[in-house]
Amino acid sequence: MREARRPQLSLPELRPYAGEGLAPDGDYDGLAFDGLDLAGEDGSGATFLDCRLARCGLDGTVLGGARLIDSVLEEVRGVGIRLAGAELRDVEVRDARLGGVQLHGARLSRVLVRGGKVEFLNARQARLTDVVFEGCVLVEPDFGGAVLERVAFRDCALRRAELGQVTLKDVDLRGATELEIATGVDRLAGAVITPSQLLDLAPALAAQLGVRVAA
Incomplete structure (x- = not known):
């Protein structure tokens, strides 16, 4: 199994963002957005670099x-963030509290999600390459139809994940502290799990195969 590559970030000295809100197709380079309320702002198609x-x-x-490149999202919070079709490359998401994130059709490459909690993530049809979920809680994430390659879950709770029609390659689930799969347990080819996780998943696997288990 090939391990996921983490982002290698080294932000330059940043300038405080002095603008008002966000603008569609905006170009944001070397800026620090600290403690701002960006609720409801429209930054569709914008580029955030460093x-x-x-x-x-x-x-x-x-x-x-939008395109987020060589950037950090730290202790951000929000419900209903729309990131459909976005590109995240060499990005760290630290201690976020997010809900209902719309990430369908997005492309993530060398992304680290560390700490925090993400509920009801919609990553359908997304492509995740070299992505690490570490020390976080994912509640009912939907990876339906997505492609996950070199993705790792480390010290991470994965609760009621939707894996219908997902494609997995070099996906490491061994570090998941909780592993609950709501649908798509038959799509685990390409992932590695521990013996204890296999025992936990055995009832779902048996049901998928139509096997009756009786004493």
């Missing part, structure tokens, strides 16, 4: 088709 978003409110923020 940026830090720290302690920002992102309720309903629109970032569809």
Whole structure:
């Protein structure tokens, strides 16, 4: 199994963002967004290069088709963030509290999600390459139809994950402290799990195969 590559970030000295809100197709380079309320702002198609978003409110923020490159999102919070079709490359997400994130059709490469909690993540049809979920809680993430390659879950709770039609390659689930699969247990080819995780998944696997288990 090939291990996921982590982002190698070294942010330059950042300038405080002095603008008002976000703009569609905006170009943000070397900026620090600290403690801002960006709820409901429209940054669709924007590019964030060498940026830090720290302690920002992102309720309903629109970032569809945006590009986040060599950037950090730290202690951001929000519900209903729209990142459909976005690109995240060499990005760290630290201690975030997010819900209902719309990430369908997005492309993630060398992304680290560390700490925090993400509920009801919609990553359908997304492509995740070299992505690490570490020390976080994922509640009912939906990876339906997504492609996951070199993805690792380390010290991470994965609760009621939707894996219908997912494609896995070099996906390491051994570090998941909780592993609950709501649908798609038959799609685990390409992943590695521990013997104890296999025992936990045995009832779901038996049901998928139509096997009756009786004493």
